[in-house]
Amino acid sequence: MSSPALISFDESGFTGPNLLRDDQPVFAYAAVELSIEDANQLIAEIRGGRKPVIQAAELKASGLKKRGDWPEIAGLVLSRMEGRYSFLVADKRLAFAGKVFEYLMEPVLEDNSLLFYRHGLHRLVAGAVYRSIATAGGPAEDLALQLETFMRSFDPADAPAVFAATGEAPADARVLGEVLRFARGYSERIKARTERLKNDAEYAKWVLDLTSTALMSLLVNGFGPKHQQLEVLCDDSKPLQGIASTFDGFIGRDEEFPLHGGNRVVSARLNLAGPIRFGQSHDNPTLQIADLIAGLAAQLYGRNPPAELQPLKADLDRHLHEDHILPETAGDSQMTAVEKQANMFVLRHLAGRAALGADPLKGIAKVYVQAFKRAGSVGQRLRNRR
Structure with missing residues (x-):
């Protein structure tokens, strides 16, 4: 067996x-x-001939993005890393909204x-x-x-506006209102x-953290199928350290397996050479x-991305993992009008059953x-009127 491929992970935001x-x-x-040798070589190339000199002992985006040559540095990194990186981005409020269900x-x-999930x-x-x-700070912020x-906490007493009928959803938040009826x-x-x-x-403390799900996606439906075996190195992370042992079941695991995710099933694979480091x-x-x-x-997929970085967006897009969570592709953005109407009908029905205490x-x-x-039938009537 060839040497395991070293895959290294870090976050922003x-x-x-x-x-x-x-x-x-x-x-x-x-x-x-990336191998350690290649990483050192790229770092030397980034530092080489810079004016002003990069003084920091280690390269970090938080420091380099303050420099006037950050777009040039970022472009150099992407060009040298073409085809050898992947990343996942998440709009945190959209990710949170997914946790509500x-x-x-x-x-x-x-x-x-x-x-x-299927529907x-x-x-x-x-x-x-x-x-x-x-x-932030909108009408539904307290909820x-x-x-x-x-x-x-998973203690309903901590959320009286959700469970104790002490708070109402804004008038234009129909779905949120039905979810509250269901929850109560x-x-x-x-x-x-x-x-x-x-x-x-320990689990509850990090249940909203996005790091572990991002790591899993990038491994089992990313670099795992690409390589015979992986060595995984992560930047120090309390959430990951708390659940790292759950990945031990992939050590020496060579077969493919089905991965269930909502309304789809994908073929996945992950063979680790040892525990996550x-x-x-x-x-x-x-x-x-x-x-x-x-x-x-985080800069280019966040709010108000800098114009000088926009030429790099296409390079990043090619490496964006399919499990990203962004408003234009996630949530109900890809649902048809019929799917939305049918699910709204079911949601109202479920909320009605909840109010009655029914099965x-x-x-x-x-x-x-x-x-x-x-x-x-509603959709057909609307089409007939055109």
């Missing part, structure tokens, strides 16, 4: 489980396929959750909730903050089925290169059939 902070709205996680609705629907209810909820909370608090009606089920998360303090960038040149790419991605799943497949027939 890390705020842990605080996804609603407005000062860093985007999270970026980058992976580079996962931790408020799925605990109630988990016995038949694949039905709802896209999670996408409808994520997209609509995102639009309700996209602006969002209490939802975030609940997803850290099924609050005891949600509490009971998230109890294990509440009792696992952690290090600091000043000791590991490959981490410095990953940091530069992550920092650049949320009995006959729900037939409800979906009715919803799509109804949505399709």
